[in-house]
Amino acid sequence: MAERKDAVECWTGEMSALLAKSPAHVAKVCYEYENVAMLYYITKKGIDQTKRFKLRPDDVYVISYLKAGTTWLQQIAMLVQLEGDLSFFEGKHIITMVPYLEICTLEDKMGYKDKEEIISAPTGAEQADYMPPDTPRILKTHVVPRWLPDGLKDDPQAKVLYIARNPKDTAISYYHFCHLVKALPKYTWDEFFEEFISDRVIYGSWFEHILYWWNLRNHHNVLFLKYEDMKQDPRKAVIQIAEFMGKSLPDDIIDRIVEASSFSFMKSNTSANPDEVLKKSLDLTKEKTFMRKGMVGDWKNYFTEDQNRRFDQLYQEKLAGSGLEFTFA
Numbered sequence: 483m484a485e486r487k488d489a490v491e492c493w494t495g496e497m498s499a500l501l502a503k504s505p506a507h508v509a510k511v512c513y514e515y516e517n518v519a520m521l522y523y524i525t526k527k528g529i530d531q532t533k534r535f536k537l538r539p540d541d542v543y544v545i546s547y548l549k550a551g552t553t554w555l556q557q558i559a560m561l562v563q564l565e566g567d568l569s570f571f572e573g574k575h576i577i578t579m580v581p582y583l584e585i586c587t588l589e590d591k592m593g594y595k596d597k598e599e600i601i602s603a604p605t606g607a608e609q610a611d612y613m614p615p616d617t618p619r620i621l622k623t624h625v626v627p628r629w630l631p632d633g634l635k636d637d638p639q640a641k642v643l644y645i646a647r648n649p650k651d652t653a654i655s656y657y658h659f660c661h662l663v664k665a666l667p668k669y670t671w672d673e674f675f676e677e678f679i680s681d682r683v684i685y686g687s688w689f690e691h692i693l694y695w696w697n698l699r700n701h702h703n704v705l706f707l708k709y710e711d712m713k714q715d716p717r718k719a720v721i722q723i724a725e726f727m728g729k730s731l732p733d734d735i736i737d738r739i740v741e742a743s744s745f746s747f748m749k750s751n752t753s754a755n756p757d758e759v760l761k762k763s764l765d766l767t768k769e770k771t772f773m774r775k776g777m778v779g780d781w782k783n784y785f786t787e788d789q790n791r792r793f794d795q796l797y798q799e800k801l802a803g804s805g806l807e808f809t810f811a
């Protein structure tokens with residue numbers, strides 16, 4: 483097996499100025515693409531295909547910054563589309579039912595693969611292209627706004643469900659995710675904090691992502707959701723999502739969807755908890771699991787007073803005048 487450091491060089495041929503500021507162990511597994519740090523198995527091919535991706539008018543896109551509750555929203559959107567028919571999930575998994583446009587669909591992402599092997603793996607975008615035209619598609623992406631498919635930029639031509647989560651809990655969830663996924667960098671919390679506030683983590687700036695979609699929140703094809711609101715009133719969220727998706731569902735089906743998208747249901751269900759389907763790529767233990775805590779306010783267990791002060795200052799500067807507010811507890 484080749485040295486991990488080859489993963490960076492194989493994409494860029496040179497060390498990146500952005501990643502040169504990151505801890506060496508991070509730079510070893512990432513590459514820089516258009517000023518964004520990316521993990522080596524999310525290839526330029528996958529990103530370029532996402533940019534060129536052809537929308538279908540009945541597509542529904544689940545879009546988020548990482549760790550915002552994407553899988554939860556995928557589960558709700560799929561259940562709404564299927565009008566609560568859980569039998570359709572049997573033998574399938576929510577993360578494979580919803581193609582993730584930019585990622586390569588290698589079975590085993592656990593270790594370094596050579597460039598050809600990664601590049602030749604089909605991407606989520608290719609998988610989505612092959613879906614029959616009469617199958618309504620639910621698709622996922624985390625890409626930065628400038629890498630969105632043309633048809634989703636500025637005036638989205640298909641429905642977008644966007645989920646945002648307060649950035650402190652997002653950062654904590656992301657930090658733990660890095661320790662769960664074998665291929666991701668193994669930051670200390672202090673390292674992760676510095677990288678996150680400097681926009682050097684994989685997928686780039688939380689602020690840029692959130693503000694782009696917040697500014698599109700009144701577009702008729704965009705539903706901007708907050709994780710914390712969904713936690714507080716999941717039934718209201720399911721009704722809102724169903725209405726947005728053009729489905730008028732009776733109360734008993736709404737109740738079924740609320741139940742089948744709850745944290746406890748998803749954690750204990752093999753079609754919804756990603757641990758089993760991703761197990762080759764994960765370093766699973768009792769504590770390390772995809773469905774980790776699913777709560778609001780866990781950041782308080784990690785942020786030091788100084789980190790909290792610095793973060794609040796940045797948050798106020800970046801969101802000033804936007805009208806966007808989050809709940810942190």
Ligand code: PPS
Nearest residue numbers: 548549550551552553554655744745773774775776
């Ligand atoms: S990913 O890898 O970016 O797609 O991750 P994502 O699905 O966006 O986020 C994972 C976090 O969402 C939590 N989660 C939930 N919270 C509440 N209710 C439900 N049903 C639910 N499903 C997933 C999951 O536990 C991760 O958050 P943390 O804080 O790490 O527990």
